[in-house]
Amino acid sequence: MRILFLARRYPPCMGGIEIHSYQLCERLRRQTPVRLVALRRQSLLHLAWFLPWCLWVGFWAVLLRRVEVVYFADGVAGALAPLLRPFARARFAVTIYGLELTYKNAVARWLMGAGYRACDQVAVISEQTRALTLQATLPPAQLTLIYPGIEPLVLGKERCGQLRAAFEQQHGLCFGRDRVLLSFGRQVPRKGLAAFLKEGMPLLEPDIKLLIGGRGPELERLQRLREERGLQDRVFILGPVEEEVLAMLRQSADLFLMPNIHLPDNMEGFGIAPLECMYTGLPVVAFAVDALEESLRQGARLVSPGDYPAFAAQIHHYYKLSAQERDQWRLDCRQYARSAYSWDRMAAQYLALFRAGN
16 A cells, blocks of 8 residues: 655654654554655745645646555645545545644635545544534544554663753753753643743742743743743743753653643644653643643643642642652553553554555
């Protein structure tokens, strides 16, 4: 079975969709021929040439019957499906993450809706995404729920220690002595960190520090709030973080925070970052927003959305636990993330989906 894999979000850019696309592509390649056409740049301006290029490659691939499956790695790429459908005998499949269904732009939503309705199979990554997709008049039989996998980089003790020492020297803190929280991801408004700096940090004991990593449009606002609120000694805005350094932070911090806020036009479709932390044994405190309530259903501590006093109380509760109780929480996190989410299982489910009807 030959697959044309069209991905408009792919490493070296980092984010949940990029990780999902990369892991799926690599595992499919172990079992069947895959031709990857991927956009490896962050700016949306590159879509002006990338989508026409995908259309060109896709047109000849289906016209000359070089592939049996065309896979659109998200709803934006899937908007090309109606243009290719008249020329194709290949099966079309697309993954919907949820954001595609909540864009403000009505034209974009219409184009993507036409795209996934032109596909033979539609994979969704959570029950919440399934519910939103059903509201968009897609037949239930056309939908398949396939959870993403989780398998982040885990460093050996020596390498982790080297990176930890360099990071501590650079930033003037000490893991294990200082109380250090971590939040990492694409810094967009729905991640809720701007609101947390205003509403949550003042509720925390003054020696608790917060590391914020990842690129995104909110970084400038977070920097400004950090200075306005006098948090320079407590909040560290790291920006983009190399993969090994991020792995070290997951293995060294005390807690991972996910203080998301609900935005009708920008939902959290799943939440890979907190699950990657749980995989390494880093406990998570999160607001029960969007699909986080589903993906973090075990192991994490979920708080009612917007209840910052309760959120802060969960953080303080962690530091009051005994060493044995903390170890048990970490073990619960590891067991849940590693048993519930597997990239190999995900790839097998996609292969079965692609073969359906062939």
